[in-house]
Amino acid sequence: MRAVVYSETGPSSVLHLAERPVPEPDAGEVRLRVAVSGVNPTDWKSRSGGTASLAFPEAAPNQDGAGVVDAVGPDVPDLAVGDRVWTCMAAQDRPTGTAQEFTVLPADRVHRLPEGASFDVGASLGVPAVTAHRALTVAEDGPRRLAPGALEGRTVLVAGGAGAVGNAAIQLARWAGATVVTTVSSPEKAELARAAGAQHVVNYREGDPVAAIREIAPDGVDLVVEVAPAQNAELDAQVVRPRASIAVYANNGGDEVRLDVRPNMVTNARWQFILMYTMGADALAAAAEDVTAAVADGAFGVGEERGLPLTRFALEDTAKAHDAVEAGAVGKVLIDVG
Numbered sequence: 418m419r420a421v422v423y424s425e426t427g428p429s430s431v432l433h434l435a436e437r438p439v440p441e442p443d444a445g446e447v448r449l450r451v452a453v454s455g456v457n458p459t460d461w462k463s464r465s466g467g468t469a470s471l472a473f474p475e476a477a478p479n480q481d482g483a484g485v486v487d488a489v490g491p492d493v494p495d496l497a498v499g500d501r502v503w504t505c506m507a508a509q510d511r512p513t514g515t516a517q518e519f520t521v522l523p524a525d526r527v528h529r530l531p532e533g534a535s536f537d538v539g540a541s542l543g544v545p546a547v548t549a550h551r552a553l554t555v556a557e558d559g560p561r562r563l564a565p566g567a568l569e570g571r572t573v574l575v576a577g578g579a580g581a582v583g584n585a586a587i588q589l590a591r592w593a594g595a596t597v598v599t600t601v602s603s604p605e606k607a608e609l610a611r612a613a614g615a616q617h618v619v620n621y622r623e624g625d626p627v628a629a630i631r632e633i634a635p636d637g638v639d640l641v642v643e644v645a646p647a648q649n650a651e652l653d654a655q656v657v658r659p660r661a662s663i664a665v666y667a668n669n670g671g672d673e674v675r676l677d678v679r680p681n682m683v684t685n686a687r688w689q690f691i692l693m694y695t696m697g698a699d700a701l702a703a704a705a706e707d708v709t710a711a712v713a714d715g716a717f718g719v720g721e722e723r724g725l726p727l728t729r730f731a732l733e734d735t736a737k738a739h740d741a742v743e744a745g746a747v748g749k750v751l752i753d754v755g
Contacts, residue, residue, distance in 0.1 A: 420517030421735040424475045426466030429736035432478065440521040442490035447524050449504060454515040454752040455481035455540035461739040473512040480508050482515030483530060483539025484755060493524045501530040503539030505547055505705065509694055516735050518754055528705045531713035537727060541719045541749045542708055548693050549585035550704035552642045552664035555689040559640060563707040568595035572634045574656065575599040577644040578610035581749055582666060584725045586642045587613040592716035598633050600626060613724030630656045637661060647671030654680040662687040725749050
């Protein structure tokens with residue numbers, strides 16, 4: 418099989434195309450014939466060595482992907498050969514990322530793709546949608562699961578609504594019945610956020626974004642999905658209502674956050690930090706189930722019309738795909754594998 422692999426961390430040039438044997442699944446595992454691999458910031462950061470050293474002699478990159486179950490090991494009761502599936506955390510503590518024609522994964526990291534959903538949708542779930550689900554379900558007074566009506570009557574502020582996680586948060590929050598406000602940095606990104614379903618879009622580079630958000634939500638927002646806490650901490654403290662949660666999933670804009678105690682104390686604000694890899698099995702399983710349900714309902718899509726433009730690369734150009742994500746490509750970067 419064709420596989421993109423690397424044996425040392427570093428720049429994208431460490432990635433190279435190779436021929437490798439087709440792997441066989443053990444007990445509790447399935448083999449996935451990969452159709453499309455999704456690329457996220459976590460993938461280039463892991464490859465570069467920015468988050469950890471390489472724990473294997475050789476590994477294939479990329480956490481997310483979609484394809485067809487090709488073989489099933491013993492003790493896998495819920496998946497069968499021929500099932501169309503999406504995967505998340507394919508490369509977490511394993512050398513089995515999705516930038517290869519076949520990959521073997523634990524069955525609990527593989528989820529059925531609803532009928533009618535494309536492999537592009539499946540490869541765009543994973544990290545963005547699971548992270549967004551977690552961010553939307555950590556509020557003190559909010560739901561622990563998402564479904565139609567779960568966020569009815571609540572207002573969600575999504576920082577950076579044109580990013581992949583921001584887009585997923587908008588689509589999932591709208592599916593769950595929330596009123597969604599999002600902040601963006603340009604008119605072009607505003608159009609993408611509206612296409613994702615945001616009812617209110619605020620360009621934070623124009624006017625007074627706090628006043629604009631407070632005009633939309635006079636009593637404050639119930640939940641913030643935050644991508645840039647270093648830049649937005651002061652704004653968040655001024656727009657949340659009592660017992661609101663600020664769910665932080667990234668460190669765009671800086672690693673250090675300064676919090677003013679009094680404004681956050683007055684509102685009993687909760688700052689919740691999120692990393693998919695340490696969420697725990699229960700939260701991951703709940704996210705996979707709810708995200709799959711949203712896809713089945715037609716509430717989650719990709720492409721320009723859903724606010725998530727697609728940029729595609731061939732498998733042999735995986736290094737270029739990583740470079741595009743690192744350079745801040747707007748939308749979703751996908752690799753055509755199969």
